[in-house]
Amino acid sequence: MKRFDYARAADVAEALREGQGDGAAFIAGGTNLLDLMKLRVLTPDRLVDINRLALGGIERDGDGLRIGALVTNSDLAADETVRRDYPVLSRALLAGASGQLRNKATTGGNLLQRTRCYYFYDIAMPCNKRDPGSGCQARGGVTRLHAILGGSDKCIATHPSDMAVAMLALKAEVEVEGTDGARRRVPLDDFYVPPGDTPQVETVLGAGELITAVILPLPAGDRQIYAKVRDRASYAFALVSCAAVIGMDGDRIGHAALAFGGIAPRPWRNAEVDGLLTGQAPSDDLFRRAADLLLADAKGHGGNDFKIPLARRVLIDTLRKATRGDAA
Incomplete structure (x- = not known):
């Protein structure tokens, strides 16, 4: 693993300041990021620990629900309101990963987890998502886990999140905060970017922006x-x-x-x-x-x-x- 600087943010404003620059990365549960760092797939210069931020909690938002970005997958799946009104979300969370990982993985981190493509994880292989312009080894390679829809000549990797699939069916919105203190809500359907010619760009998050919550409307179907x-x-x-x-x-x-x-x-x-x-x-x-x-x-x-x-x-x-x- 490459050496890196570490900063522990006390609030969102500090996290956003520390998270500026291409070499910075936010870390919460770290269930995906640390694996990628160990394999040198990702080599951030600075980790900004956001675990002390006031981004936990599950609370009512009008008729819907506001889920803090740091709510763990275990807590979200077990929440009484989620189990009663959003059972598809609870079931999707329980279908993903192991109990130990769910205890650490967070709502915001789950949305941002990277593909599990074999070639993305192997730094000896060309991968446009990891090294833009190097090529896509998956095309013509081992493709059992790969995409049948929405791919491009540059990338046919799949997104691994179970939680995000359920949230998409529930018409979720992602709450994002930037360095100017302004918050915006992005429909989850617009949050992810198709690979096209730039598969390294996966979401609409701007540099240094941070997910603060996910908003779920009242379900239209029971x-x-x-x-x-x-x-x-x-x-x-x-x-x-x-x-x-x-x-x-x-x-x-x-x-x-x-x-x-x-x-x-x-x-x-x-x-x-x-x-x-x-x-x-x-x-x-x-x-x-x-x-x-x-x-x-x-x-x-x-x-x-x-x-x-x-x-x-x-x-x-x-x-x-x-x-x-x-x-x-």
Whole structure:
């Protein structure tokens, strides 16, 4: 690990001052950052410890919920209000990582975790995300975990977060603070940047900006499911996951919000799929058409070709269960 300076911030303003410059990085739980530093994938000159900042707590925000950026994944998953009103989020958190990691990982850090692409983690391999312009070894390489949607010629890595997938289906907003003290809210759907020609740019965060909270509106659907397919029953990233928030209006779908993990460089949502489902009576034919729409532009890369039919099956099965009321 490269030597680095360390600063412990007492408040947000100090953290933002200390976090200025390309060589600085914020650290909270460190469950992803420390691994990357040990492998020299990331080599910050300065770590700014934000654990003393007043960014904890889960509280009401109007009809919704405000989750501090330093709330741990364990505390968020166990919160009574989250379990009752946002069960898809609690289930997604419990499906991710191990209990020990959930005890340290934070809400803000979870949103910002880096891809688990084999080639990103191996500094001997070219990777445009780690070293812009060096190439993408994944293309033509081992692609089992890689994207079938939303990738580019420069990058086909996937985003690993389970939590972010559920939050996307819940229409979350990310609260961000900058050095001028101003706060802004960014819809999670706009927070992540597609890889395009600059895969090293993953979010809309500006230099030195800090996530302070995540805001969840009151869910529009009470039938919530998080489905995750992975290689083993625990401590494995999603091959395909689906978060569904469904509200029924009599015998028709009154509200539909779907988000997917394991298939794209960012938590994936297709608003046209939600629109297709809304107002319709549930049926296997409708669900198949939703899968056709979701996967219209899907492209496998050899080792991940199986994800296309797998995503279809996961989507159809999730919609069947949600519209039947198999989930809370």
